[in-house]
Amino acid sequence: MSGVVEFDSVSVRRGRSFLLDDISLTIAEGEHWVVLGPNGAGKTTLLQLAGARMHPTTGAVGILEERLGRVDVFELRPRIGFASSNLAQQTPRSEVVRDFVLTAAYGVLGRWTEEYEADDVARAEDLLAAFHIGELAERTFGTLSEGERKRAQIARALMTDPELLLLDEPASGLDLGGREELLQALTEILGSAHAPTTIMVTHHVEEIPLGVTHALLLREGGAVAAGPIGEVLTEGNLEETFGIPVVLTEQDGRYSARARL
Numbered sequence: 607m608s609g610v611v612e613f614d615s616v617s618v619r620r621g622r623s624f625l626l627d628d629i630s631l632t633i634a635e636g637e638h639w640v641v642l643g644p645n646g647a648g649k650t651t652l653l654q655l656a657g658a659r660m661h662p663t664t665g666a667v668g669i670l671e672e673r674l675g676r677v678d679v680f681e682l683r684p685r686i687g688f689a690s691s692n693l694a695q696q697t698p699r700s701e702v703v704r705d706f707v708l709t710a711a712y713g714v715l716g717r718w719t720e721e722y723e724a725d726d727v728a729r730a731e732d733l734l735a736a737f738h739i740g741e742l743a744e745r746t747f748g749t750l751s752e753g754e755r756k757r758a759q760i761a762r763a764l765m766t767d768p769e770l771l772l773l774d775e776p777a778s779g780l781d782l783g784g785r786e787e788l789l790q791a792l793t794e795i796l797g798s799a800h801a802p803t804t805i806m807v808t809h810h811v812e813e814i815p816l817g818v819t820h821a822l823l824l825r826e827g828g829a830v831a832a833g834p835i836g837e838v839l840t841e842g843n844l845e846e847t848f849g850i851p852v853v854l855t856e857q858d859g860r861y862s863a864r865a866r867l
Contacts, residue, residue, distance in 0.1 A: 609668065610633050610669070611631070611632075611669055612633070612667070613630055613631040614667075615628055616655065616665035617664045625827055626828075627648075629828070629829055631822065631832060633820070635803055640806050640808060641653070641808075642821060642844075643809075643825055643830075644849070647825050648826075650774060650807060651827075652807075653690075653805060653807050655674070656772055656805055657683070658686065659688075670770060684768075685766075686768055686769070687764055687768035688772045689771075689773050690759075690772075693759055699748025700747075700748065701746060701748075702745070702746060703734065703750065708765070710762045710763070711765055730761075733762075737757035737758070737791045739758060742758075751784070753784030756776055756784075757791060767802075785812075785813065790815075793815045796817025796818065797816070797817050810863075811839065811862060818835055821833070821835040823838060823843055824847070850866075852865065
């Protein structure tokens with residue numbers, strides 16, 4: 607397997623239900639993917655597989671030229687940056703924001719007795735500054751707004767300079783201002799020549815930042831369409847994915863969608 611992420615006829619089954627059903631997909635180095643679909647489509651399951659946090663029921667999953675089932679996932683996971691709401695829920699409210707980012711270097715939550723180099727501290731502070739929350743470094747995680755927490759999570763995900771970045775609904779729960787600030791920061795990250803290959807999950811086309819190159823549309827565990835975003839993100843594909851007539855508009859690389867009246 608030579609892609610950054612490769613799914614070969616992958617299915618995930620729980621009881622009689624399929625969370626993912628016969629998904630084949632190749633994500634190459636330097637590509638930035640968005641995964642769209644309704645609740646229960648299999649988006650988070652796909653991200654869990656790509657993050658080496660779950661194994662498929664059938665099929666093969668390749669990550670960073672390693673194959674799940676034949677690699678120590680605890681050696682693989684540090685090469686993957688992962689930001690999700692579950693992480694925020696597991697973070698102690700008393701955790702200092704700088705330490706929340708810094709502890710990603712050891713793959714732990716909550717600072718204990720581990721020691722960090724000055725370069726590690728500097729990188730954590732630089733990442734907080736890049737997401738416009740540098741002034742919050744001494745605050746505790748529990749005092750942050752939802753938007754500030756989202757940005758801190760992505761800063762943490764980038765702490766180890768990962769080869770693969772996974773973002774699970776990074777803009778969910780944010781107001782308009784918070785969403786746009788986050789998307790601007792993501793646009794800057796994706797536009798960098800050194801940006802990691804990225805997979806981002808969302809429900810809404812309005813949350814797709816500039817710089818996303820490809821899209822995967824999921825419905826009931828199956829792929830509706832996958833490929834370059836300009837080819838995949840169409841009204842017809844969105845209608846099949848979400849089950850309603852859709853009007854899709856694009857302006858300056860940003861998308862919006864609504865039900866067709």
